[in-house]
Amino acid sequence: MAIAETTHAGHGDHHGKPQGLARWLYATNHKDIGSLYLWFAFSMFIFGGVLALCIRAELFRPGLQFWQPELFNQFTTLHGLIMVFGAIMPAFTGLANWLLPLMIGAPDMAFARMNNWSFWLLPPAALLLLISFAVPGGAAAAGWTMYAPLSTQMGMGMDLTIFAIHIMGVSSIMGSINIIVTILNLRAPGMGMMQMPMFAWATLITAYLIIAVMPVLAGVVTMVLTDRHFGTHFFNAAGGGDPVLYQHIFWFFGHPEVYIMALPAFGIVSHIIPTFSRKPLFGYTSMVYATSSIAILSFMVWAHHMFTTGMPATAQLFFMYATMLIAVPTGVKVFNWIGTMWQGSLSFETPMLFAVGFVCLFTVGGLSGVTLSIAAVDIQLQDTYYVVAHFHYVLVAGALFSLFAAIYYWFPKMTGRMYHEKLGKLHFWWSMIWFNVTFFPMHFLGLAGMPRRIPDYNLQFADFNAVASVGAFCFGLGQLIFLYNMISSIKHGQPAPQQPWESADTLEWQIPTPAPYHSFVEAPTLEVGENGAIKSMHGGKHH
Amino acid sequence: MEHSEQTHYFVPDPSRWPIIGSLALFCLGLGAALAVNSVAAGKFGLLLGFGILFWMLFGWFGDVIRESLAGRYHGREDHSFRWGMGWFIFSEVMFFAAFFGALYYVRVISVPELGNEVHKLLYPDFSASWPLQTGPGITARYQAMGAWGLPAINTLILLSSGATLTWAHWGLLSGNRRQLAFGLGVTVLLGVSFLSLQMYEYAHAMHELGLSLAAGAYGMTFFMLTGFHGLHVLLGAIMLSVMWLRVQRGHFSAQHHFAFEAAAWYWHFVDVVWLILFVFVYWL
Amino acid sequence: MLSRKTHLGILGGAPLGAAAANLNFQTPVTQVARDIYDLHLLLLYITGSIFVLVFGVMFWAILRHRKSAGHQAKHFHENTTVEIIWTVIPFLILVAMALPATRLILQQKSSAGAELTIKVTGYQWKWQYDYLDQNVRYMSHLATPQDAIVKTAGRNDNYLLEVDEPLVVPTGVKVRLLLTANDVIHSWWVPQLGVKQDAIPGFVRDTWFKVEQPGLYRGQCAELCGKDHGFMPIVVEAKSPADYQLWLAAKQKAAAANADDPNKVWKLDELKARGEKVFSQNCVACHQANGKGIPGAFPALDGSPIATKDKPAHIDIVLNGSKKNPAMAAWGKQLSDTDIAAVITYERNAWGNQTGDVVQPSEIKAARGGKA
């Protein structure tokens, strides 16, 4: 057996910084792993974004211009999958990695070595998706929802996608276990659960959602796999299965999944708005309860994606009511943010701009969500561009904007330098404008009757599609501003003070800037006030 | 717990095992995708993947065991392991939930629906009845698996293996190493006999009852649920065997034996899944 | 309620002027579609007001409570009364929205009392209409020519929304559709009728509509169903009951006249000509007009061993579909013996396949054996 008893074990933790490639490949440092996640997510965002531009280029005017319909469907599918699993989710996990230990006074994540594995599983999964473009039959083309039995028709690309999903599932489950255990077990003495920063709460609840639903996704794609190759009939009436069964299981995963991409955003905004309002977060307790109720409700609403499958009226009514209910806790959050700004002393640096932009546009997306949740009306809107508009408002202006806000906000702590404020503001206004030019017209397209996932359309949809395509290219171009700002500021930015924002009061701002490579190797003893505000800190060692 | 005063938490050194594990899963994913499409290279990918995976598992767990023996884990680390294993098992529960959900759905919703009045339009001759007529396109005859023969024996085996494992744990707690080793050994043997009987049951199902994954809603849920369960029994048995070997080498103390407990939890989890399986797949 | 036109005006606003009609649902032509239209407007007004109100408050704060305007922060962070209010009020608003929605759902779902039942089957990528009690059954294909799609030749206003044979229904009659599909999920959607219903392979779902005015109403498949999902339009032609009866009678007569004698012996040229038509309606989507298929996805027939040598295998794959790849459907379920004979003959004599083989309908009949 290989279980040798050499006691020459890896002895001390906390040497200096490891050097070279090994620092990244073998990393056990949460900051390094966090950075890996963030860079990976950003490159996937560009990859997914380029696919989006391929979609928008084809849709610029009627007729088939660039791609065969089959290839177009592959673009749509991979755009969705890559943005969801490759960009947004890893970005939030990366942030959680970077920030959680700093916010709660932990030396690192609870399972630092497993943390490395969580990250390093992502590139192979992305590689499998990339390879799938090259196999006979091309990449999966059944939409990111991979509805059976269309997905049982595809070629090998679908199998690669299924295994990529398995691997990403393993990765995000391990990542979530790490987050949960870190939060539950590694808080510094003095920080109770109800004194944690909101971001910690948000990622904690998100992590629970992930371990509850990623296995379900793994299960359902496994059923697709066995239907494809091993003779089962899960989604085939001939053997007593049902294509709609796929949708039930998928959306049991899929709806919580959309909150997996929203709750961390809520957490981020709940840090930034108080800081730039110079006022504590309004209604901390109700924020915690609202986040939890959103998470719980999210398990009971899945069939609102299935109103046109022909469910009985009672089922439609149940899922409609349950879905509408989510507006209440989400409303509480929006009102709390506004309550925080009210009577504050507001200033609008880039993080605040993105946070306020988030609140406005996310609400637009939320309100169109409520419209969709009305089953009677959804009959006309399901699978149209109205839905596409809805979810880009909550995903791009929601998740993505909150990520930009977070990066700008914590950039000084992470890098020790300030980003370029003017460029940041330009990035915000540019994104804000072109985002709306791109996605607002899609509401009209959907209302007027344009289905989603089509490479060509009737002439009546031409004008708005042209507008949206122009918007998309401009929006994409604007992201280069961000990239440039990041790279040049990391290299040449002004050195940042320990406390770049006047009233940021959570734990990460109490330690030097940039955060020491090994922070809190000895846990500090804290006295924590409302909303994670640190009143006093004793002890605690870094190096 | 005493760990609340512990201010220092163990953070491992950089390690090459995770990325080796990623390489393994990449080979497995690519290999499997090729293999299910009958591309010859797929098998090699799978083989290579498993090889690397085992290398990684030995290396990684070897490191963990060395760290444990070197006394680097204290109350707080132990606590983390417990939470971690607990939530891992929860994720497994959800994985099984997807398949139980599918079973529920086909039994209660889709199969009856296919046999109802409206669907006479498509299938004039089909009348649904669980378990024997579960799909209008299933023409080959098959028989269902009874609950009270082998499956009941297997239930007894698994239940008693849970008991012997707990007995072994008591041995560990009270410092009785012989009881520990013996109980653990018996548990592994019971697990192995469960698996052998299940193999036998599968052969019986395929050759005499005409059951297969392709035998409609009954056959597919039967094999998928019991198959994934069997895989978990196999995993659990391997874990317990490793624990047995470690016991032989004198690892574990009454205070410090998380690995043993984790394997035991896993085993009990597999037990409980079996009970649900027995009720809903075999019995009802 | 204001008239629909006024609403459009308000929504459209002055700058977009002529485009105003595109800013909301298409003009409804059934009661249900009208109710959906009105309910959506109601929702729009409610959610719009919420947005204006909520962000009115926020922008007030942004304007007045900013640091650069010298505003000092007040350090409150809780107020149970407000928090209860802003939990309860949204809840009440939701109840107000749910009430009319519930009524409408129940109405949409009650298909009882229909006078005409039509079975609709979705195929990749066309629709089949089957008037169950009238013995009329036909396929409805996209009529926009390929040239208009890849070039711009001859595009008209109904580009991609035109079919060779529309679904014809009488006005003023409650029509019930029974939907199913042959291969993957499709969704039958005609916006002006206020109807969208998935067609699920192997299952039957129903929906209904009652058109008031004669006219042509256009829609398209709304569920991703593979390659040509975007090219799967639906046209409903509503005729007055009298005209409908005329159409029905003519259709029934034509069906009787067109029925082929499966025992007739055909000549190569006749079969080839007919087969070319069948091929262009059913097979080009995948195997392409030049018979080269799409490498990796759909095999070439030009020069393929099956289409040049192994005749029984050729008949088998067209009749019964492929065991390996469900994309190649069992055409025996959709096409007559004569059509299948024709398309196989065509494939064996088109492009570079110059086998000179003739496949007679009787051979297909024999190959079907006992199967219908």
Ligand code: HEA
């Ligand atoms: C971050 C992701 C995210 C978020 C947060 C949401 C949030 C919501 N979504 Fe969305 N949704 C998606 C991502 C998201 N969605 C995606 C990706 C799809 C498409 C998937 C696919 O098919 O590919 C989708 C599709 C989708 C559908 C299916 C549409 C269809 O296909 O027919 C529905 C239907 O009910 C829906 C509803 C909602 C609702 C009610 C909310 C609510 O949570 C919104 C709540 C928020 C507010 C309401 C605003 C703030 C509240 C107030 C200011 C209080 C006062 C308000 C009222 C009283 C109304 N969504």
Ligand code: HEA
């Ligand atoms: C999770 C997040 C997410 C994000 C961030 C985005 C971002 C974008 N999405 Fe995406 N989208 C989805 C999730 C997301 N999407 C999902 C889940 C679907 C459903 C898929 C399905 O139907 O199955 C979808 C579907 C979808 C469609 C419908 C496709 C169809 O139905 O056929 C469209 C169409 O316009 C679209 C457009 C865009 C655009 C223009 C962006 C832009 O915001 C992207 C901007 C980014 C870049 C452009 C890249 C970065 C910039 C550079 C590299 C600089 C270089 C740029 C230039 C040279 C211009 N998306």
Ligand code: CUA
């Ligand atoms: Cu048929 Cu889309």
Ligand SMILES: [Cu+2]
């Ligand atoms: Cu949802």
